[in-house]
Amino acid sequence: MNTQERIQSLFVPRKKLSIPEWCEANLTLSARVTNIPGPYSTQLTPYVKEPLEAFGNDSIRRVTLVWGAQTSKTTTILAGLAYRLAERPCPALWVMPSEQLARSFSETRWLPMVDDCPALAKERPIDTDKIKILEQHFQKMSLWFVGSNSPANLSSRSVSLLMLDEVDKFSDGSSSKEAGALQLAEARVATYPNHLIISTSTPTTADSIIWAEWLKGDMRFYFVPCPHCGHKQKLLWEQVKWDQSAKLSDTEWDFGLVKSSAFYECVECKGQIRDGQKTKMLRDGEWVVTNPKGEPNRRSYHLNGLYAPWVTFGSLAVKWLQDKNGILGLQDFVNRILAEPWLEHETERVEIKPGAYKMGEIRMGEFPVMSCDIQEAGGFHAWAIIRAWDNEGKSRLVWAGRLETWGDIQAKAEEFSVKAAAVFCDSGDQTRDVYLNCCKNGWIALVGSDKSSFSEIVGNAKVQRPYARIANGDPFSGKQTMSKAGWKWKLCPVWRWSNPAIKDILANFLKTEGWVAEDTPSVYFEHINAEAKVRVKNPLTGRERMVWKQVGKNNHLMDAECMNIVGAALHGKLKVTAADLNAEEIVE
Structure with missing residues (x-):
């Protein structure tokens, strides 16, 4: 090449890269953020290319991704956000179910990606204080991470790019006068005519948020x-x-x-x-578009877990069989793997078939768990359950009834050789008194929640569990502290658990023969039948959903049964999460 040709080559316009091509040329995923580290690639997941292009298409206003497990859903949104930061900066907001999850995601997934990619790292400001975990002001773009449980944060800023992650787990506003998290978040883009809203989630039920969003779009499936x-x-x-x-x-x-x-x-x-x-x-x-009459400027993509290149058909078959025969049933498989809604039905009163045993006996190899629903109305008392659990998740009812004092609880636990750490007390009522006695005796406090599950990031994955991480309760918060000499703990271990999820598990257990003994007292059945799952409508959003409602006077032993299930799970005697799905790299 002569000098003239070299000079001319300098003025040849560079080929404009597509967004997937830009991502492959500029993004690197380290072992800190993925199980498959290295340069970002769409080679194994070509289905992400079209959704990625939406981050640069001004004619699209909404993109809905209803994708199954391990299909690179979150990584795809991260890649699109990275492109926007480097090439088309704009104010952006990423909303997750809780602030804790948003904080963890920003710290362990997004910020490491920024550091690992020169095209993103150069956008960091000189003033390092402008980059925080939840609020980040780059040279040309501002980005916020918030939890759906914070109405104030959701309604405090306007953005052009809005990412709604796991919307089916968002707060729906039913417990306050605030609008639901989805409505609050969507209002943030009103001042930007060329805005883009990305919604993702695995669906829960047919009336869930993400499924309604999917149906409004053009309903695209990936045909192979x-x-x-x-x-x-x-x-x-x-x-x-x-x-x-x-x-x-x-x-x-x-x-x-x-x-x-x-x-x-x-x-x-x-x-x-x-x-x-x-x-x-x-x-x-x-x-392939299957709903050409969908709302204009709205695309919706459905992709189940069968498409995941690193998951085998055999692994899916094993998980399906394990879930089908497990106490949790197939809902996790339908929701998380097939990315389809679970069809719920109102509960019917079932005949509880007793086993061929009587209460009062702990057999060799069984682990007793005691759970107490603490009550204040009518004077202090507790409704308690003691179950003997084996290592296969099966149990027998060995005692159920009412106790009148804290001393009675201690005596009953000793009678059945229940270890201190296997005694669980509800702290929703008389909280400080419960904390005090748990600290003194080495017991565990539990508190029920209306949340359907609790999210946390484990490794590089979001995990849903029917109980939260352990917290601590102080029995003397706001009061004069007494001597704690001889106490088991200075602070009380407290676990939050999901009322709806654990009650669903209990409903499945009640259908199995042997869950109760031949001589189970009649008051037990009265309490168990005091709740039912019914369909209710949210007055603010108009959405219907299935919820557990009290239909009888006393449901205390049902609550105690739920807490017993939580206790067994915490001690490793019962698995209350669905079967794992093992990923295996596919070779051609």
Whole structure:
């Protein structure tokens, strides 16, 4: 090349990169933020390209992602936000179910990504105090992370880019006069005509927020070609098959054989599609609009967990069987893997079938758990349950009834050899008194919550549990402190637990024979039948949902049963989260 050609080459316009191409050229994911570190790539997940392009398309106002587990949903939004920071800066707001989760996400996922990518790191301001965990002012862009449980933070700023993460777990405003978190957040973009709202979540029920958002859009599915006949189809769970000889009984399976024999059957030619063929299918796939009459400027994308390139059909089959036969049922699989809503029904009173045993006996190898619903009305008393749990999550009712004093609780625990750390007391009533006695005796305080679950980031993943992280309660908060000599603890361990989630688990347990003894007192059944799941409408939003409601006078033993389940879970005797889904890298 001569001198003239070199000079001319300097003025040749550079090829404009698409947003996916820009992300691949500029983003690096370290081991701090992903299980697959290295340069960002869409090679294994080509389905993310079209949603990514929305971050630069001024004709799109809303994008809804209803995606299953391990499909790179969150990483895709992170990549889009990174592009905006470097190339199209604008005020942005990322909303998560709680401030704790938003703080953890910003600190462990977003900020490490900024540090690891030169194209983002150069946007940091000279004044380092401008970058905080929840509020970040880059050179040309401001970004906030907030929890949906903070109406003040949601309504305090205007933004052009709004990201709503896990909207089905947002506060709906039903407990206050404030509007729901979704309505408050969406109002923040009103002053920006070219705004973009990204909504994501795994759905919960058919009347959930994300499912309603999905139905309003153009409802796009990712169609992939069969490697045998070329027929393009969306992946459906009912097409996953495995060797039926792996079935050992009605509830037992040879999971090794299930996993190794599983395949996907083409709906057209019935050909067997194996895991190693999925990667090429994804590369040749395309998004197809199925609702052309959806609201204009609104796109909605549905992608279930079958598309995840690092999850095998066998792993999914094993999880489905484990969930199907587990006490939690298939809701987690339907919601989190299939990315579909769970169809709930109002509860019917079931016949509780007693087992062939009587109360009062702790057998060898069983672990007794005692739970007490503390009451103040009519004078102090407690309704208590003692269950004997084995290591397989099964239990027997060994005592149920009313106790009149704290000393009675201690005596009953000693009678059945219940360890101090296996005595659980409700702290929703007479909180300080409960904390005081828990500190003195080494017991654990519990408090119920109306939240459907509690979120936290474990490693690089968001985890949903029916109980929160442990907290501490001070029995002398605001009071003169007494001597704590000889106490088990100075502060009382306190666990919050989800009323709706644990009651759903209890409802499943009540259907199993042997949950109660032959001589269970009649008052137990009176309390258990004092609550039912019914359909109610939120007066502020008009949305209907299924909730547990008290329909009888006393439900204290039901609450005690719920706390017993929580106690068994905390001691590792019962698994109250769905079966794990193991990711495995697929090779071509």
